[in-house]
Amino acid sequence: MVSNPRINEAAEKDIRGYFGSSGSGKTHHIKQDIAGEKRVLVFDPEGSFTAVDGFKVVESRAEFLEIAKNTGPVKLCFAAGGQANFNWFCDVVFALADARRPCVMVVDELGGVTGAGKAKGAWxxxxxxxxxxxxxxxxxxxxPSEIDKTLxxxxxxxxxxxxxxxGDIEYIHKETGIPIDTLKSLRGKPHYDCIKFAGRDRWKLEKGA
Structure with missing residues (x-):
């Protein structure tokens, strides 16, 4: 069997979810986490990722595809919404995916394009x-209770x-084991309390001002 040069079986999994009500700071933390990445492709229906953040923002599928095909460093945002655009975006990311040049895929507001069942298609x-x-x-x-179980x-x-x-607090408690009282204690804007989780019994509570 001929090996696929796009594949690296030894590559480590890196899948992170950012959950919180409006004003919880999740988009801010996504931006922090991807700041040092060389290749980033973003699906952004809300206009949260901009030129100020270092992104080339496009609304055209053709323009997005042309830039995304560049094999060098790229920070590119597809400013679009809707299921059809999300499906197309996922098709493109998977078609271009290559372990020789790792890429970070960002999806903001995932709840608008997936349901609570199994993920579908290229996603x-x-x-x-x-x-x-x-x-x-x-x-x-x-x-989090409304997004796909695959993620x-x-x-x-x-x-x-x-x-x-x-319902979301109970859902996260069930998925992570984090105590319900701890989850209920989190405050949004302007405090931006959060929990960072990296596996059952491996979580850290960060309280804001």
Missing amino acids: YDLVSRGRKYGVKIRAGAQR IGNKNGLFIGYLERM
Whole structure:
């Protein structure tokens, strides 16, 4: 069998979820975490990633594809929303994925384009198989209970900010083992309390001012 040069079976998984209600600081933390990355492709329906953050922002599929095909460093944001655009974005990221030039894929407001069941299409491929193609994933959502189980099951890192709904608090407690009282204690803007999680019983509470 001929080996696929795009694949590195030894590549480590790096899938992180950022969960919190509006004003919890999740997008800020995504930006912090990707600051030193050389190749970043972003799906951004809310206009959160801008030229100020170092991104080339485009609305055209053709322009996004042309720039994304560049094999050198790139920080590129697809400023679009909707299921069709998300599906297309995922198709492009997976088609271009190559472990020889690792890429960070960012999806902001994931809850708008996935449901609570199994992930679908190229998004499923990226979450379940992207590791060996050099794809790292950073996905943000306001309500973790509403996003796909494929991401939840494959994550190996979490940022958890203020959660407004008890259903989401209970969901995160069930998934991580973090005590409900600790999750309920998180405050949003202007305090920006958060929990950083890297595996069961491996979490750190950070309280703001």
